[in-house]
Amino acid sequence: MTKPLKVIIIDDEKAIIEATAEALQRAGYECIEADSAQSGMNTITDRRPDIVITDLVLKDGDGMDVLRHAKQTIPDCEVIVITGFASVESAVQAMQQGALHYLRKPLNLDELRTVVARAAERQKLARDNVSLHAQLDQRFGLHEIIGNSPAIRHIFEALRHISPTNATVLITGESGTGKELVAHAIHNNSHRKRGPFVALNCATLPEGVLESELFGHEKGAFTGAIATRKGRFEFADGGTLFLDEIGELSPTTQAKLLRVIEERKIMRIGSNETIDVDVRLIAATNRNLEKMVGEGCFRDDLFYRLKVVSVHMPPLRERAEDIPLLIDAFLKDLSEEYGKKIELIEPEALAALEDFHWAGNVRELRNCLESMVVMNATGKISLADIPANIRNTNTETTREPNDLSLVNSEQRLISAALERADGNREKAARLLGISLRTLYRKLKNLDPTQ
Numbered sequence: 001m002t003k004p005l006k007v008i009i010i011d012d013e014k015a016i017i018e019a020t021a022e023a024l025q026r027a028g029y030e031c032i033e034a035d036s037a038q039s040g041m042n043t044i045t046d047r048r049p050d051i052v053i054t055d056l057v058l059k060d061g062d063g064m065d066v067l068r069h070a071k072q073t074i075p076d077c078e079v080i081v082i083t084g085f086a087s088v089e090s091a092v093q094a095m096q097q098g099a100l101h102y103l104r105k106p107l108n109l110d111e112l113r114t115v116v117a118r119a120a121e122r123q124k125l126a127r128d129n130v131s132l133h134a135q136l137d138q139r140f141g142l143h144e145i146i147g148n149s150p151a152i153r154h155i156f157e158a159l160r161h162i163s164p165t166n167a168t169v170l171i172t173g174e175s176g177t178g179k180e181l182v183a184h185a186i187h188n189n190s191h192r193k194r195g196p197f198v199a200l201n202c203a204t205l206p207e208g209v210l211e212s213e214l215f216g217h218e219k220g221a222f223t224g225a226i227a228t229r230k231g232r233f234e235f236a237d238g239g240t241l242f243l244d245e246i247g248e249l250s251p252t253t254q255a256k257l258l259r260v261i262e263e264r265k266i267m268r269i270g271s272n273e274t275i276d277v278d279v280r281l282i283a284a285t286n287r288n289l290e291k292m293v294g295e296g297c298f299r300d301d302l303f304y305r306l307k308v309v310s311v312h313m314p315p316l317r318e319r320a321e322d323i324p325l326l327i328d329a330f331l332k333d334l335s336e337e338y339g340k341k342i343e344l345i346e347p348e349a350l351a352a353l354e355d356f357h358w359a360g361n362v363r364e365l366r367n368c369l370e371s372m373v374v375m376n377a378t379g380k381i382s383l384a385d386i387p388a389n390i391r392n393t394n395t396e397t398t399r400e401p402n403d404l405s406l407v408n409s410e411q412r413l414i415s416a417a418l419e420r421a422d423g424n425r426e427k428a429a430r431l432l433g434i435s436l437r438t439l440y441r442k443l444k445n446l447d448p449t450q
Contacts (some may be wrong), residue, residue: 008032010040010054037061078119147322163189171284173313176363179284187240195239203245221270247287334373344380
């Protein structure tokens with residue numbers, strides 16, 4: 001049975017501690033109480049809580065000291081600050097120092113439980129991801145593929161079986177889903193990992209140039225061939241050749257590639273001599289090759305040769321639960337790359353990124369974050385920093401005239417649930433079968449004044 005998360009509540013007002021503890025204990029958390037900054041910091045060191053809730057103004061010190069101590073002692077703990085006297089600026093400063101959120105006195109217990117639930121969810125995702133990738137890095141070296149969703153776990157399991165073999169692999173999926181990362185993972189976990197990994201995008205070169213890149217050419221084979229040149233198959237000898245956008249090959253090149261796969265020999269352009277090659281082939285495409293075979297656009301014999309084993313990379317919209325993990329990883333990498341210190345992404349900004357339909361998948365998400373990091377001057381990412389086309393998607397969708405019937409239906413359902421729950425949003429969310437956070441977001445979309 002999973003142990004309840006430990007929450008420490010630090011405040012010098014006993015009534016606030018008791019009310020907060022009671023609300024969270026009813027939600028299943030183990031609560032620890034401290035009535036001063038020093039006792040709170042000592043308890044953090046001794047008890048190592050998962051979540052820290054601290055007032056910013058304490059009788060013997062500053063809640064900022066508690067925040068810094070918590071983050072130094074338990075880097076992955078989540079800290080929520082409470083303010084009754086300080087300005088919003090001091091609360092924002094706390095968030096820049098690593099706090100997840102701030103709450104104002106008098107506390108709204110529904111809001112408190114929602115924020116603590118968000119902290120628990122973030123911590124679980126982060127810890128699961130660290131644990132999973134530590135195992136994967138140790139056993140399979142798949143740490144560059146970020147995710148903890150069932151779809152990604154299924155891929156990890158498939159790669160564990162595929163990688164040690166010599167089987168040809170076909171990786172399918174939309175553009176930007178990470179097909180080349182999978183190809184690298186297969187290579188790095190195979191007995192060929194000490195050999196070369198050579199990649200070629202088949203869509204970027206004209207047919208004549210592509211054949212030369214694949215098979216090489218002899219000096220004088222064509223105009224401009226001033227020297228003999230090895231092709232990618234020769235460079236990949238003893239290793240892995242990754243052919244991206246394999247669906248763009250011409251019929252002639254398809255036939256030549258099929259022969260190489262069958263005979264394990266290549267012939268440079270302009271030569272009559274064959275050269276033995278020992279290469280594992282991994283191909284990738286964002287097109288439906290089976291449909292292309294039916295339309296006569298792709299050779300069926302080559303298709304079956306390529307698809308000895310297949311791996312499908314799901315689009316990001318089908319594994320949206322991985323978005324927070326991807327955002328965390330990308331922001332760390334991009335902050336380091338551009339010398340920026342992005343310490344905070346506000347909950348509203350994170351929600352907008354989570355809800356967006358990423359047509360360009362992981363690549364589009366990373367490019368979006370890169371743009372925001374480059375332009376950032378505050379150390380935090382707020383909703384205002386999110387590009388307008390992403391920020392306004394939900395609002396525009398709920399106000400689109402063609403969707404009025406859908407919106408009205410949703411509004412009626414939410415109103416009915418709230419009425420049945422006597423206005424208790426937590427209970428209403430359970431009746432609707434959604435999280436409290438989702439309910440708050442829907443209420444916000446339906447009425448921006450909420």
